Structure formats: C-alpha cells, structure tokens
Amino acid sequence: MTDVRRDPEDLAALREASDVLGIDAQLSPDERATRDRVRAFVDAELRPHIADWFDRAHFPVELAPALGRLGVLGMELEGYGCPGRSAVEYGLAALELEAGDSGIRTFVSVQGSLAMGSIHRWGSEEQKQEWLPPMAAGDVIGAFGLTEPGAGSDPSSMTTFARRDGDDWVITGAKRWIGLASVAQLAVVWAQTDDGVRGFIVPTDAPGFEITVLEPKGSMRASVQTALQFDEVRVPASALLPGARGLRGPFSALSDARYGIVWGALGAGRDSYEAALRHALRREQFGKPIAGFQLTQRKLVDMVVELQKGALLALQIGRAKDAGTLTPAQISLGKLNNVREAIEIAREARTILGGDGVLLENSPIRHAANLESVRTYEGTDEVHTLILGQHLTGLGAFR
Incomplete structure (x- = not known):
C-alpha cells in the first residue's frame, strides 16, 4: 500500500474521509443545503472573530439580526415570521453553529427553543403576534428565567412567586444562570402562584427587575449569563402565558x-x-x-x-x-x-x-x-x- 498524505488544506476531502459510514448521503438535498448555508455563515462571520470574543468575554449581540436573516431563530416554529424548518435541519444548523462556538449556538437555543418556543406553544394569539415576528428577525431578544440559586436540577422547588393584585401580577424572587438577560428586551419568567407554576412575559426594563452579569467565567466567555432579582415586579394580566400550567x-x-x-x-x-x-x-x-x-x-x-x-x-x-x-x-x-x-x-x-x-x-x-x-x-x-x-x-x- 502506497502512502499518499492527505492535504491538510483540503478540508472537504478530510471531511469526506471522516464520514466513514456515509452519513452525509442519508441527508436530503434541503438538509444539506441548510447545513452548508449555516456552515458558510460560521466560516465568514464567526471564525475570524471568535478567539477574540472569547478572550475579551464579549457576546456579539450585533449578530442577532444576521442570525435572524439566516433563518435559525425559532427555526422549527411555524407561522408568525418563523422559518418553519424540520427538526433535522435545526439540528444540522446547531451543529454548524457550535462548530463555531457553543456560546453562539446557545444564543440561538435560548432565543428560539426557550423564549420563542414558550410563547409559541403557550402564549395567547396577541402575545404571538406581538413578540414572535421581531424575535424571529433578531430585532428583539428574549431570555428564559427558570433556574434559581436554590433550584437548579429541581425546578419544582423554585421559590419565585407571582401573586395577584387586582388585574396585575406582582413577581418576587430570584433566578440564576439565565442566558442573555442583560441584552434582552423580555424574559419568559416561571414562578409559583396560588394556581401552580405559571409563565410570564416580563420586560427587562420593568421597575424592580435587576439583572447582574455573572463574571468572570472560564467557560462560555463569548456568551452572557446573568442573575435576576425580582423586587415586587408588576406586570399586567396580559403578561401571563395562558396555556402553561405546572412544570x-x-x-x-x-x-x-x-x-x-x-x-x-x-x-x-x-x-x-x-x-x-x-x-x-x-x-x-x-x-x-x-x-x-x-x-x-x-x-x-x-x-x-x-x-x-x-x-x-x-x-x-x-x-x-x-x-x-x-x-x-x-x-x-x-x-x-x-x-x-x-x-x-x-x-x-x-x-x-x-x-x-x-x-x-x-x-x-x-x-x-x-x-x-x-x-x-x-x-x-x-x-x-x-x-x-x-x-x-x-x-x-x-x-
């Protein structure tokens, strides 16, 4: 057998050789096209900058609209300006984004799966119409407030509480390790109520809503994680996600x-x-x-x-x-x-x-x-x- 060293600059050939089982052939043309489009975005927009972003602990919030145009925000969701792509296409996009950096894929996940997904699945028609189109475009960023200082793996023990006060809800408590909140315009916040766990769309500039960036970090430095404090944060009845009850x-x-x-x-x-x-x-x-x-x-x-x-x-x-x-x-x-x-x-x-x-x-x-x-x-x-x-x-x- 004659040795012919593979060319380290021929990345396509190296990838073909590494696909020993021929998994690429199991993808449809649409799936490969989505993968290649996201891969090209990562090569052009992430790779030249990611080492610097990680070193400076900088989250490139300016990428949000570009990711919206790429069609990866709320990628699996239907209607309301959302891309409506398949689960496999979203998975391939997630793979390519995390080949760039976990922090960028995490942004897409928090925005699309957690914040937008909650509104799409459990929100009112008015909430969907108001929030999902600008979030799919990357013009509005959302956070997802579930984890608490004393309730990580056991969210049933959360202590954040929302009480009724007339037509309003008043939220008191704390969340921790919440992605994006410091750059977000809204947070989907989960709280105990007299009627069990409920979800609320809370503007991040609401009085009594305090956001603290958790730093310095040795991991996910090109991302942002925060702690949230709710001191009698008042939201209207329309902030409640009507379809969500319990965990x-x-x-x-x-x-x-x-x-x-x-x-x-x-x-x-x-x-x-x-x-x-x-x-x-x-x-x-x-x-x-x-x-x-x-x-x-x-x-x-x-x-x-x-x-x-x-x-x-x-x-x-x-x-x-x-x-x-x-x-x-x-x-x-x-x-x-x-x-x-x-x-x-x-x-x-x-x-x-x-x-x-x-x-x-x-x-x-x-x-x-x-x-x-x-x-x-x-x-x-x-x-x-x-x-x-x-x-x-x-x-x-x-x-």
Whole structure:
C-alpha cells in the first residue's frame, strides 16, 4: 500500500474521509443545503472573530439580526415570521453553529427553543403576534428565567412567586444562570402562584427587575449569563402565558433546547478533531508528520468513531422528532452521550496540538472549556442518567 498524505488544506476531502459510514448521503438535498448555508455563515462571520470574543468575554449581540436573516431563530416554529424548518435541519444548523462556538449556538437555543418556543406553544394569539415576528428577525431578544440559586436540577422547588393584585401580577424572587438577560428586551419568567407554576412575559426594563452579569467565567466567555432579582415586579394580566400550567410549560421548552445540544455538541467535537487532524498532517517530528505515528492515529480514530456514532444517534433522534415520536428518554440519551464524548474529543485533540493547543488561535481548548458548561446546563449528566435509569427500571431515584 502506497502512502499518499492527505492535504491538510483540503478540508472537504478530510471531511469526506471522516464520514466513514456515509452519513452525509442519508441527508436530503434541503438538509444539506441548510447545513452548508449555516456552515458558510460560521466560516465568514464567526471564525475570524471568535478567539477574540472569547478572550475579551464579549457576546456579539450585533449578530442577532444576521442570525435572524439566516433563518435559525425559532427555526422549527411555524407561522408568525418563523422559518418553519424540520427538526433535522435545526439540528444540522446547531451543529454548524457550535462548530463555531457553543456560546453562539446557545444564543440561538435560548432565543428560539426557550423564549420563542414558550410563547409559541403557550402564549395567547396577541402575545404571538406581538413578540414572535421581531424575535424571529433578531430585532428583539428574549431570555428564559427558570433556574434559581436554590433550584437548579429541581425546578419544582423554585421559590419565585407571582401573586395577584387586582388585574396585575406582582413577581418576587430570584433566578440564576439565565442566558442573555442583560441584552434582552423580555424574559419568559416561571414562578409559583396560588394556581401552580405559571409563565410570564416580563420586560427587562420593568421597575424592580435587576439583572447582574455573572463574571468572570472560564467557560462560555463569548456568551452572557446573568442573575435576576425580582423586587415586587408588576406586570399586567396580559403578561401571563395562558396555556402553561405546572412544570409541563418550562419542561417542553427544555426538551427542545436539549435536542439542539444533541447536535450542537457534535459540532464542537468535529471542529476539535479537524483542528487536530490538520495539525497532525502539517507537524513533523522525528522526520515524519505526527499523523503517521501509531499513537496519534489511534487518537484520531477514536475521535471519528465517537463522532460517527454520535451523528447516527443525533440523526435518529431528529427523525423521531420530525415524526412526532420522540421521547424524553431518547433526548436524555443523546444529550448525555454526545456532550460527554465531545468533551473527551476536545481534550484529546488538544494533546495532539501539544503546547500550541493552549493558544486560543486553536479551537480545542476553547471547545473543551465551553463544553463543561454545556455538560451542566439543560440537565446535568446526573439528571439525564437518572431519567434513563427511571425509564429502564420504572423506579425514580431523584429523591
């Protein structure tokens, strides 16, 4: 067998070689077109700047309208100016966005799946008409207030409370690790009431609504997370999401966000692998490219094995979502596996890059740091393990 070293500059050929199972052929022309369009956006608008944004802990809010024009905000939602694309198309978009950076994919998830998804699923017709078109365009940004300082994995123990006062609602309490709130115009806030958990659309400039940016961070630095404080925040009756009662409301949005992570994590893993592969093909030691050494090849092979398995998993879950048969256990399996494996890929890719791997000009160290946050939010490894455990045994182990 004659050796012909692959060209590290021919990224298309490298990607074709890494698709050992031919997964690309399982995508429809529309799905590939969506993927390629988002990939081109990431290459043009994110890659030249992302290391600087991460280094400066800068969230590029100016990208919001561009992402709206790209058609990735509220991507799966129908009507009201929303794109109305398939679950698989959204998944592919999430993958390409997170190949750029987890923080940018997180913005799309918070805006589209959490904030817009809650309004679309549970809001009144008036609320949908007012908020969804400008949010789909990226002209209005929304946050999603569920997690609290004392209620992370157990949202049923939330203490934020909304009481009736005449025709108004008055909200008191606190939220923590809320994405986007400092740059948002509205927040979908979940609170206990005398009638159970309800959701409210709350303007972020409402009197008594205080937002604190959580910093400095070692992860998700090109994103923004906040703490919220509600001191007798008054909103009209029209702020209530009429269709949401109980935790089913926020959990439905969380399921959609978790679905996006199943795909998104693959993007971070793939980008880390590609950075390591291209470096290994260029870098020579002991008279040959380090890609020609057995230990390096084993690392690269292990990465591709997990990326291929993860892609099959994501595609199966996406097809189930489009068919309306997707279950919470399936989402948990996908999120648990793909994020866990993506972190290991990013870490191993860093080792191939050697000392240069700690420089932000190379993506694996940034992806590894970001994925620590992705592993925690929208359900920790432990939570998804217990969801699957309950599915397998029929016995809940949360308490």
